[in-house]
Amino acid sequence: MKATWYEKTGPATDVLVVGEMVRPEPEPGEVLVRVRASGVNPSDVKARAGTRAGGSGMPFPRIVPHSDGAGVIEACGAGVDRSRIGQRVWLWNGQWQRAFGTCAEYVALPANQAVPLPKGFDDATGASLGIPALTAAHLVCSDGPVSGQTVLISGGAGTVGMLAVQLARWGGAHVVATARPGADTERVLAAGAHHVVDYANEGLEARVLEANNGRSVDRIVEVEFGLNIDADAGIIKPRGRIATFGSALCPRPELPFYPLMFKGVRLEFVLIYLLDDEERAQAISHVNQALESGALKVPVHARFVLADVAQAHQAVERGRRTGTVIVEIS
Structure with a gap:
């Protein structure tokens, strides 16, 4: 699969690599998501730069960045209802305390971290919700x-x-x-x-x-x-x-x-x-209800293709954004 990763911290153009990786397989309790869009947050670029408050350096030898994303479930691990295959979802905590986040064609993660995306909303919207x-x-x-x-x-x-x-x-x-x-x-x-x-x-x-x-x-x-x-x-x-x-x-x-x-x-x-299960479920419910009611419009500041992921990180670092920065994964 195509993916972005880094193996040391530093400036985006110096450390971000775009290449081929082995596609993950879902473990028990996980789903495999074909990622269509990956959201870039300030915490993602600070982690890559090594300047994130509360922690720096490389917690894993190789990191695929980004916590937020959206896509389609293509496979389920043991214990996950197979009826979820084909479901459009948005993702949260994709790279939190994990090596491989959403800036790749596929990500495997716990099934509860793939939330059904309400009908009528595009992948960029879904990839803007997690953080x-x-x-x-x-x-x-x-x-x-x-x-x-x-x-x-x-x-x-x-x-x-x-x-x-x-x-x-x-x-x-x-x-x-x-x-x-x-x-x-x-x-x-x-x-x-x-x-x-x-x-x-x-x-x-x-x-x-x-x-x-x-x-x-x-x-x-x-x-x-x-x-x-x-x-x-x-x-x-x-x-x-x-x-x-x-x-x-x-x-x-x-x-x-x-x-x-x-x-x-x-x-x-x-x-x-760090939300607990009850707090997370409540926040997810509020977000999806507000989306479905038409009360929540998610602004997108800029879109980049996977090959230009370094420019996406730089767009976040410059600040003065009017919405989220999205990396579209073809």
């Missing part, structure tokens, strides 16, 4: 229904932020988001936010409260925890929840302990790879 959409669903919905609540989405123009805006609106929340003025703001409003606040200006706390008619917010989805936690402490209501999935600009934050404590604020640090 971004499940992260957004857990950030917004893990603490219960959001109907009638106000949810603040920090960084609403990012891939996860854009999906979180849509999921919060689908769930019946009043959605306030932050974004740059101009095109980003227009995109976030089009995704369903009721109000968008420029995060670059001073006075973020006051402007968010103004957008919510002076009321504190029930939940905050935070992409820059260290940078925004002081403002968040003033914005969140008593017993509110802050769920964060990033702190790139301030990786060692100082917490305003007493403002958070005297509100009884609940903090959750979200790493989507």
Whole structure:
């Protein structure tokens, strides 16, 4: 089979190889998926570069990158219902703690990691769901229904932020988001936010409260925890929840302990790879329901063929994306 792999970390053009590998066979409890599209996430390019927080280097001698993907089940291992053969699926955690991910013509992985893709959606959409959409669903919905609540989405123009805006609106929340003025703001409003606040200006706390008619917010989805936690402490209501999935600009934050404590604020640090079975099933259900209802539109920033996988990684590294980066596997 055709595949991409690397055997050392470093720049994409230096270490990524495109060539032929032996096709895997599904073990008991696994399915073999013919991959049609592979999603590239920041965690994938950081792992390949050797700069991923919490771990670097080569955990396996050869790595086929990428956790997300979509395709068709072609074979089943022992114990898996053979009626799944021919089913279109989207994939999650394809390369999490495994050597071989989705950037290949075939991947074998546990059957529960191949989720039926709702009818009417293309492979690029399916390959965009594993990390971004499940992260957004857990950030917004893990603490219960959001109907009638106000949810603040920090960084609403990012891939996860854009999906979180849509999921919060689908769930019946009043959605306030932050974004740059101009095109980003227009995109976030089009995704369903009721109000968008420029995060670059001073006075973020006051402007968010103004957008919510002076009321504190029930939940905050935070992409820059260290940078925004002081403002968040003033914005969140008593017993509110802050769920964060990033702190790139301030990786060692100082917490305003007493403002958070005297509100009884609940903090959750979200790493989507580590959800338990119940949390994962809930997030998957929310994503597929929102897709089927037409409430979730997954933006694709760029598409690349397998031979240009290094350029796909570079597109993610450059940032300022308007959606996911997809490698199409012919």
